[in-house]
Amino acid sequence: FAAPVASSSAKRRPAGAEMAPAALAAPAVGLQASAAAGPRLAEARGQRAASTLAGLSEPPAGGHIQRPSFWKGALGVAVAGAALRDGARRSRRRRQGSVTALAASAQGIVRPTPGPPDLLLRVARGDPEAKRTPVWLMRQAGRYMKDFRTYSERYPFRQRSETPEMAIELSLQCWRQYGMDAVIMFSDILTPLPALGIEFDVIRGRGPVVMGDLGRALEDRLTGPRAIRTVTSSEDFAESHHFVRETLQSLKKTTAGSCSLIGFVGAPWTLAAYAVESGSTKDAANFKRWMYDKPEVAEEFLERMTTTIANYSIFQVQSGAECVQIFDSWAHCLSPDQWKRFAAPYVVRVAKEVRAACPDVPLIYFANGGSSYLRDQVEVLTGVVDVLGVDWGTRMSEAAAIVKGSGLVLQGNVDPFVLRHGSEADVRDIVRRTIDEAGGPGKHIMNLGHGVLQKTPEENVLYFVEETQKYTNS
Numbered sequence: 001f002a003a004p005v006a007s008s009s010a011k012r013r014p015a016g017a018e019m020a021p022a023a024l025a026a027p028a029v030g031l032q033a034s035a036a037a038g039p040r041l042a043e044a045r046g047q048r049a050a051s052t053l054a055g056l057s058e059p060p061a062g063g064h065i066q067r068p069s070f071w072k073g074a075l076g077v078a079v080a081g082a083a084l085r086d087g088a089r090r091s092r093r094r095r096q097g098s099v100t101a102l103a104a105s106a107q108g109i110v111r112p113t114p115g116p117p118d119l120l121l122r123v124a125r126g127d128p129e130a131k132r133t134p135v136w137l138m139r140q141a142g143r144y145m146k147d148f149r150t151y152s153e154r155y156p157f158r159q160r161s162e163t164p165e166m167a168i169e170l171s172l173q174c175w176r177q178y179g180m181d182a183v184i185m186f187s188d189i190l191t192p193l194p195a196l197g198i199e200f201d202v203i204r205g206r207g208p209v210v211m212g213d214l215g216r217a218l219e220d221r222l223t224g225p226r227a228i229r230t231v232t233s234s235e236d237f238a239e240s241h242h243f244v245r246e247t248l249q250s251l252k253k254t255t256a257g258s259c260s261l262i263g264f265v266g267a268p269w270t271l272a273a274y275a276v277e278s279g280s281t282k283d284a285a286n287f288k289r290w291m292y293d294k295p296e297v298a299e300e301f302l303e304r305m306t307t308t309i310a311n312y313s314i315f316q317v318q319s320g321a322e323c324v325q326i327f328d329s330w331a332h333c334l335s336p337d338q339w340k341r342f343a344a345p346y347v348v349r350v351a352k353e354v355r356a357a358c359p360d361v362p363l364i365y366f367a368n369g370g371s372s373y374l375r376d377q378v379e380v381l382t383g384v385v386d387v388l389g390v391d392w393g394t395r396m397s398e399a400a401a402i403v404k405g406s407g408l409v410l411q412g413n414v415d416p417f418v419l420r421h422g423s424e425a426d427v428r429d430i431v432r433r434t435i436d437e438a439g440g441p442g443k444h445i446m447n448l449g450h451g452v453l454q455k456t457p458e459e460n461v462l463y464f465v466e467e468t469q470k471y472t473n474s
Contacts (some may be wrong), residue, residue, distance in 0.1 A: 001117050027191070051060045053209050064298030072291075089270065111179040111462070113259045120181045120260040121322060123445055124362035126409055130442030133435050134181035135468035136262065137461065138366075140174045142188045145458060157202035161187050164246040171251055174412030175259065177458075178465045182260040182323070185247055185316075189327050190274060192312045195240050196229050196273050207280050214276045215286035219297045230304040241312075245319040252320030263321030265313050267328035267365075268305040268346035272298070272469040274330070284333040291342055298342070306346040310353035317358040325364040325389070326350060332369020336376050344380045348400070351384045362386040364411060368450060369393065370411075374402050382406045392416070392449025397437035410438055411445040420453045421461040427460050431467040440473055 005326060116122070116126050120134035143149055144243065151160055151170060160166045170186040190200050190208055199211045214221060221228050238245065248263065255261050266274070273282035274280075276287040291297040313324050326347060334343060335368055366389030367373075377388055390399045390412035418430050431446065446468040452461065 012382050056434070085353075109176045109179070111177065111466075113175070113179040113181055117256075118260060120262075120445060121362055123442060124323060124364070124409055126386070126407060127442075132441045132470075132472065133438075133444065133446050133468050135446035135465050136180045136182040136184065137174075137448055137452050137464070140178075140180060140184065140461075141170050142174075142452050143454045144452050144456040144461070145173060145177070156204070157188070161191065162243045164243050164250065167243070167247045168250050168254075172254065173238075174461070175255070178462055179469075180259065180465055181469075183251055183255050183260050183263060184262040184325075185244070185251060186323070187244065187247075187264070189264070189271060189329065190246070192237070192241070192265070192308060193271070193275065193311075195231050195237060196308055197226065198228065208274065210275050210278045212275070213278070215278060218276055218301060219294065220291055221415065222297065222300055223426075228301065228304055229308075231308040231311050234311040234318060237312060237315040241288075241315070244316065246315060248320035252322075254406065259276050260322050261320060262323045262325060263313070263316035263319075264325040264327060265309050265316070265350075267326050267331075268302050268309055268350065269334070269343035270328050270330045271303050271309065272301050276301075281330075281333075284330060288333075288338075291338075302342065302346050306349050307353075310350045313350065313354045314357045317354070317361050321361070323362045323364065324354065325366060326385070328365070328367040328370065331367035334370075336373035339373055340376055341378065343367075344376075348380065348384050351381075355384075356433040364389055364445075365410070367391075369398070374399060378406050378408060380404055382408060385442065385444060387411050389413075389447065392447065395437065396434050396444075399440055409444060413447070413449040414464070416448045416450050416453045416456070418454045419448070419464055422460065424460070424463050428467040431464060432471050432473075435468070435471055436473060441471060 022051070083283070107366075114132075114453075119130060119132070120136065123130045124132050141148060143152055148170060151166060155166065160170060167186045170182050174180065175183045188202065188208075190202075193200050193210065194419075198214075200208060202208050212221065246263070251261055273284040273287040276283060276290065286368055287298065316324060328343060328347065331339060331343065347365060351365070354361070354363060363385040364387040365377070365385045367377060370377060371391050371394040374388070374390065374394065381388065385408070387409045388399075388403065388411065390396065390410055392413050392415040394413070396413055399413065403410060414430050414434055418426055422430070434446065435441055435444070446464075
């Protein structure tokens, strides 16, 4: 996310014009869901991987592969190979050739998205005329795909997510292969943190690492020369996060008339907890200590995070996103009462500020592990967001009963392990049952109850998408 900075690659012209023809010109080759799907996926994937490696095995013109400037100091080391910001500026002209190299890996659409292209947006708004269920997957751009690993095994995460040419390609790979009803920008929920003065990195084999020792020094970082900042305007991201704008603008050009484009942000509580915990955690113990020992400190941090995230969401819409998902990835750390006090008010504020600036853009809220307080979510978020993502901890039929009459649309909620370990029959069966429990075709947005797992068979992703799009309950 997944996902999502002042230390990014240098500015360059939008890449949409170069990427779109390579991605779309080749004739579509629709795949049939059969025993032959695996070999055909592997063949198409192998052709693209070979082309990708050919394009990336040598540096772009000028002899440099751009790497963002990563964190220093807190852990006493710099990420190997990270370039300084002034070096990025000097090399920006030399790297224009990387657009062509990456575009060469796009061998055309393997499975086109069936129409209508705005189906996901229509269903998110509650359109009663929708005839089928739209589908996308959290973490659909991920390491389960061999094409994706061509990049992830070669380049650090922030280089991939903050270099538009790479982020564009990684966003589009799964869509070209499987024909989901939406492309979601490849990024991370932590991507806006440097705009607040909080540095982070994503370390292979370890995950996110947030610098600053906020678990101990949060109160000190609210004042003084190193105070955590608040981004008060969406356009403030235009300089620090121009790579997000370039990525979304190009994706919008490529997907226009074919599918929807989703942007995403982390919810304020989740991002604040990530920052204070310095990375992944099971229980958010450090931030919970602040919540109860000095709630005024926790709440001030959440206020700054909320304003920043609202403006980052608006920035994404201004850059081309047609829908925004708010990820409360660590909601499972909260009790229902804690969610209502420390998470919900800030989500409401983000949603209302985005709605005021972008009234036609559907908003999705997903609280991972929040199905135990789904009734509270409905109570608080009815009329605030359009869609509630549901994790796999509840039956879709029960979730549908809870939201009935609220106007909220559901998204979800297949257990990712069904795709990881299930047979084709298992995958197709759970898709049909989930659609039926949600009210039938066109009544909800199909997704998983969390992200696609590593080592998920690619064929199962195909079956999941294909069955959703063809099932009519007739």
